[in-house]
């Protein structure tokens with residue numbers, strides 16, 4: 521096995537993978553309708569539930585072929601009963617995506633907006649639930665990847681259940697990194713895709729959630745032919761297969777990634793991501809960068825730095841300098857402030873971040889940006 525050129529991806533997914541995961545895609549050709557392949561998916565589905573400590577009787581996982589957004593689409597269009605309304609608790613770009621999905625399907629919904637740099641106000645959330653007894657589904661994002669803010673899902677989930685609604689949480693940028701306990705966190709459905717916390721590849725996404733709610737959703741309106749949670753679940757239960765062609769090679773890679781996940785261990789893996797995150801913040805602090813999210817409200821995986829007030833600052837130039845040297849940095853995703861992001865996902869460690877900051881500082885100096893960076897006022 522020749523080593524593959526290693527890039528350190530500091531973008532919010534896909535993340536840096538190990539060579540063993542990369543090479544796990546190289547397998548003899550197989551028709552995914554063979555029993556051998558269905559057997560692989562069974563183990564994979566169970567592992568995905570175990571990662572969030574779900575009881576296999578009560579919770580299940582359903583796989584889809586697509587990028588992470590497919591999960592948001594599926595949960596929202598499949599889990600809303602007739603005559604009910606969606607409530608999106610929205611403090612960022614990914615919850616806004618859920619609002620757009622409601623708009624595209626023409627679903628009655630409330631877009632409960634909060635500032636992107638603040639946690640949702642739980643009193644307002646509760647009042648909204650109280651005032652709108654027809655809310656059947658509440659959706660929010662665990663770690664708003666656009667900024668890196670951590671939302672209080674356990675507390676929100678308790679309110680959602682008090683008012684008898686279903687709680688779907690976009691955990692795409694925390695799953696298999698920041699520990700989640702689906703039951704204790706009051707989550708009915710969470711979701712992710714293989715290229716983020718699992719450190720595998722794009723093309724495989726999955727929803728982990730409450731089996732009895734999925735079964736009940738059999739009678740909810742079917743709003744999509746390809747993206748319906750119950751129909752895909754039913755197919756898995758009956759045949760062990762996806763309804764349509766699965767992403768075969770990504771599934772092989774993800775099974776290898778899961779082996780590596782269990783070998784590293786939940787606690788050690790989270791400790792590693794935290795080390796990387798702390799090293800990123802220390803590096804940004806040393807260079808004088810300000811961040812958008814208060815330290816105590818960060819999810820520990822995304823650092824969102826504000827552009828300095830320097831006429832020579834050019835994200836493009838800094839990006840290109842780093843990219844040519846094997847480090848990928850990423851623009852921000854908030855409309856009010858110009859930011860860039862450095863993320864702690866993937867098969868990387870503290871030493872990679874030390875190496876990165878050597879290159880990043882060179883990039884600033886060589887493009888004429890004053891270091892430490894300056895802000896007006």
Ligand SMILES: *Cc1c(COP(=O)(O)O)cnc(C)c1O
Pocket residue numbers: 532533587588589590614661663664665690691692693713
């Ligand atoms: C990455 C991500 C997604 C999925 O984005 P895709 O580009 O469709 O893979 C969804 N939600 C969150 C919070 C994410 O970080």
